[in-house]
Structure formats: C-alpha cells, structure tokens
Amino acid sequence: MFFCLQTLEYLAKGGRIGKVTAAVGSILDVGPVISCNEEGVYYTVQKARGAIRAHQTAIQNALSYAKGKAYHMAIAHGGVPELAARFEAQLSGLIGFAKSYVLTQVSPNLGVHTGPGLIGIGIQLLS
Numbered sequence: 001m002f003f004c005l006q007t008l009e010y011l012a013k014g015g016r017i018g019k020v021t022a023a024v025g026s027i028l029d030v031g032p033v034i035s036c037n038e039e040g041v042y043y044t045v046q047k048a049r050g051a052i053r054a055h056q057t058a059i060q061n062a063l064s065y066a067k068g069k070a071y072h073m074a075i076a077h078g079g080v081p082e083l084a085a086r087f088e089a090q091l092s093g094l095i096g097f098a099k100s101y102v103l104t105q106v107s108p109n110l111g112v113h114t115g116p117g118l119i120g121i122g123i124q125l126l127s
Contacts, residue, residue: 002065009022062123
C-alpha cells in the first residue's frame with residue numbers, strides 16, 4: 001500500500017510522530033507517502049511538497065511496483081470518495097490489467113491514526 005495523508009495532526013496526536021516534526025511538516029506542506037513492510041511496520045517511502053505532488057508520488061510508486069507483474073489492486077480512502085474517484089481515473093490503465101480490483105474505505109482502526117482525507121493505492125503481487 002502507498003498512503004497519502006491530508007494532515008500530520010493525527011499522527012502527532014497518536015504519538016506516531018513528534019509534535020515538532022508535525023508542526024514543521026505542516027508549515028512546509030510536506031506530505032509523506034507511507035507504506036507498510038512485511039512485519040506490519042509503517043515507514044515513509046518518500047516525502048513530497050504539497051498534496052498533489054504526494055498523490056502523484058504514490059501513483060508513480062504503485063505503477064513502478066506493479067510494472068510487468070500480475071497483481072490485485074485496491075484504492076482505499078478515508079472519507080474522500082471524490083479523491084478516490086480521481087485516483088481511479090488516473091489509474092484506469094493499471095486497473096484494466098489487474099486480476100481483481102476494489103474501491104473501498106479504510107478501516108476505522110487506520111482512520112483513527114491518520115484522520116480524514118487518507119488515500120491509498122494497494123498492489124498485491126501474484127506469484
């Protein structure tokens with residue numbers, strides 16, 4: 001999964017990042033693209049200035065990850081169906097090659113740590 005956050009506020013409130021990091025990131029309009037490793041630990045894939053660049057970075061990461069491989073795909077959002085529809089339109093070529101595709105909302109468990117506005121692209125490679 002490649003996730004983009006609308007705000008760093010909820011990561012700071014939940015203790016996932018420091019308050020100073022959240023404040024500086026907000027002032028500089030830094031939008032992290034985060035993912036999750038095999039052990040379930042979240043990490044920053046890349047940082048981008050502004051939401052649009054963060055979204056494009058997530059899309060490019062998904063495209064690179066899926067390139068030339070068989071995969072399942074998902075787009076998940078935290079209460080922003082209009083943003084999910086834009087992602088869906090931008091990824092229509094990639095969706096067409098997926099073995100399966102789902103558009104859904106994130107779980108409340110994830111949403112409580114990230115706040116509203118979360119958007120993610122999931123690629124599951126097939127062996």
